[in-house]
Structure formats: structure tokens, C-alpha cells
Amino acid sequence: MARAIRLLAPSAIWLCGLLAPSLVLADVPSFVGKYSQPRSQKYIQVNDAFKQARVLEKLAEVLSTAIRFPDQVTLTIRECGQANAFYNRQKRLIVLCHELMENISVGIKRDFARISLPGEVDRSVAGAVMFILMHELGHAFVAQFDLPILGREEDAADQIGAFFILNTQHASDAIAGALWFFKSKTLFYTRQHFSDEHSLGPQRQSNLACWAIGKDHARYSYLMHGGFVTKQRAPRCRNEYLQLESSIYRLLGTKVDLPKR
DSSP: OHHHHHHHTGGGGGGGGGOOTTOOOOSSOSEEEEEOOOSSHHHHHHHHHHHHHTHHHHHHHHHHHHBOOSSOEEEEEEOOSSSOEEEETTTTEEEEEHHHHHHHHHHHHHHHTTTSOTTHHHHHHHHHHHHHHHHHHHHHHHHHHTOOOSSOHHHHHHHHHHHHHHTSTTHHHHHHHHHHHTSOOOSSOOHHHHTSSSOOHHHHHHHHHHHHHHHOHHHHTHHHHTTSSOTTTGGGHHHHHHHHHHHHHHHHTTTBOOOOO
8 A cells, every 4th residue: 555655645736737827825725634643553654654745735735726715624534443535514624534545455456456557556546545535525615615416415526526537637547546446346236225325336437437538538438448338328428528517617616726628
């Protein structure tokens, strides 16, 4: 996991595609980073690596340069007792759990090792974590600006996160990591799965793949061959992405320094 962790700090620069060069930090930045002390020895070592690389500080600085929130949001990494990530509305806190990052690192290394070129595994790990961070940032946007949501907020957070990721330099790494993260973890779906606040993993895979194809068909057409999008849906992906883009600009255009269309 160490190499992937070292990639998370420079991967904050992925977000620079959303920034105007002339922007400067506000007197009170929209984001700050805060570390908590884990209990498990293995997470203590990881936590120290994050601190040494100043991962949270760099992420907070880049996000603060691009986003103007009414209330400050704290980015933190902590031992949670479960593999999870979440946004706490009351405390205005985005939490990435050590357990989740460990699961992602172990799983991607296991599943990608034989089919990936050197470096791709670590970039995919970093990409998955960055997509999850952008998803939680989507929840922060909804809460901070009281955005209107028709449907499930989790789907809206996926859309916001996908837009940000797709407009960065290393979108392919984030997509690869996120598609792995969303893969089905069961052969049988029950009422509990259907009642979950999140869409099913394979549905989230198809949505992300479709938006990517809609943004840049030439670059992401391989996702069609990978079976993530059906031939029936593929022709609609361009309009789906344009609708997503239009919604982001209408809802967030005065609050975030978005890339030029």
C-alpha cells in the first residue's frame, strides 16, 4: 500500500484541471486537513506516511483554491472499525477510513497484478480513493448549497464526483479504480440490496462508463468492449454527459471555478 499512498499526495494535482492559474486561497479556506491517531499499528504507519507526504494539506489547498464553501469542511483519515467513507453534515467532515483504503489496495493489487503494466496498480488504487473523495465532496456540495435533488442523493453524489474526475488529467486511473470498486460483490441480490440508498454496483459501473464515453468517445470507447455499457445505451451517452455537464454549470457555476466548455 505504501507506493499507492505516496501517489495520493501528487494526485491532488489531478484537480488542477478545474482551477484558474490566477486564483489564490481565501483568508478562510473552504477545506482544511486534520489527522486522527489510529489504534492499529498497521494504520499508524500508514497515517505517518500520509502526514509526511502532507496528503490532506495538499488536497485541502487544491480544493480551497477551486471551491468557495459557506462553511469550512474538514478532510480527515481515520480508523473507523469498518471499510467506509462518508460526509458528516453536522460536523462538516469528509472521512476516508483506513479500512476502506486498505481493502481497495489489497483488492486492486490482487485483481490487477497479472493484467496491468508497472505502476498502473498503484495509480488505480490512488484513482479509486480519489473518486470516493470526489463522491463525498458531492455530498458536501448538496449540504453546503442546499442543492435540489430529484431521486437519491447518492446518485447525485456519483454524478458530481464523476464530472470532477472526468475533467482531470488522470481520469483514466480514477475510472479504472472506481469501476473495480463498484464491481458486484455478490451473485445474488436481495431486498436489502434493492433497498440500499446506493444504486447497485454494476449500475454505478454502467453510469460512470457511459458518462466517460459521452465526454470523450474516442478515449473511452474501450469501456464498451469491456461490457460496462450496452449497445442500446451507448448512443445516448453523449446526451447523458451533456445533461450532466449542463446541470453542474447551472447549479455550481458561480461557486466553483469550472473548466471551460
